Amino acid sequence: MVPTAPPLQAPVSSSPPTPVGPHPRVDGARASLLQVVVTMFNYQQFRHIGAPGWQLGWTWAKKEVIWSMVGAQTTEQGDCSKFKGNTPHCCKKDPTIVDLLPGTPYNMQIANCCKAGVINTFNQxxxxxxxxxxxxxxxxxxxxxxVKVPKNFTLKTPGPGYTCGRAIVGRPTKFLSTDGRRVTQALMTWNVTCTYSQFLAQKTLSCCVSLSSFYNDTIVNCPTCSCGCQNPSGSNCVK
Structure with missing residues (x-):
């Protein structure tokens, strides 16, 4: 078994979008448009996600396309040549999502977005x-x-080390109106948990130190090198 750190979770809620403006335009390709809010929580005790920030990826279950995003963007648009008129934000089967930068225009923001992908830890x-x-x-x-949940979730934070499980469908999220008099419900809600492993993050072997309380290497043999003296060209220690 590989020991893992506390998880980073990403609950996802999907519900029909609210039209914007007095005359919302709906064409054939957008007739079944769904709106999803993704929230990632870092429950690690001390391992924060620093610059250049997280990258979240998945594989769509069918032929879904992303028409628009708020608070984040995909790294690539993909091939959207089959769409005439309005062009989707991303047509890739396996999109990669990144956070927007601080200072993003207000109309492109959502709560808890636009931190350049930096997430602090729950303890700190x-x-x-x-x-x-x-x-x-x-x-x-x-x-x-x-509606089918995506699969093959990946998380880079930056660098390797995280492994994401499959999406688990849970109880639909409920939303309270601003006046507190009405509750609406999402179409679906699913959760994905990603765990961190130092073994996965470090591909090559680390040098180590053996300590002897007798201060004698004939009692407890100690390697000739210490942590941090690994040969950069391989996994062997520098002699």
């Missing part, structure tokens, strides 16, 4: 352990039977 800064973004995507279906 409980007020800044979350990062959120919103996706509007289509070609996914219109019911909780036809």
């Amino acid at each position: 800064d409980p007020a800044n352990v979350a990062s959120s973004f919103q996706i509007s995507f289509g070609l996914a279906g219109t019911t909780n039977k036809t």
Whole structure:
């Protein structure tokens, strides 16, 4: 078994979008548009996610495309040549998402976004352990039977070390209106947990130190090199 650190979780809620403006335009490709809010929580005790920030990826279950995003963006648009008129934000089967930078225009922001992908730890800064973004995507279906959860989730923070499990469908998230008099419910909610392993993060063997309370290397043999003296060209220690 490989020991892992406490998880980083990303609950996802999907619900139909709210039209913007007095005359919202809906064409055939957008008729089944869904709106998803993704929130990542860093429950690690001390391992924060520093610059250049997180990268979250997955593989769509069907032929979904991302029409627009708020609070984040994909690193590539992909091939959207089959769409005429309005062009989707991303047509890739396996999109990679990154956070937006501080100072992003207000109309492109959502709560807990736009920190350049930096997330602090729960123990060190409980007020800044979350990062959120919103996706509007289509070609996914219109019911909780036809909408399929993505798979093959990946998280880079930066660098390797995180392994993400499959999406687990849970109880639909409920939303309270601003006046507190009405509750609406998401179409679906699913959770993904990613765990960190030092063994996965470090591909080559580390040098180590053996200590003897007798201060004699004939009692407890100690390697000739110490931590940090690994030969950069291989996994052997420098003699």
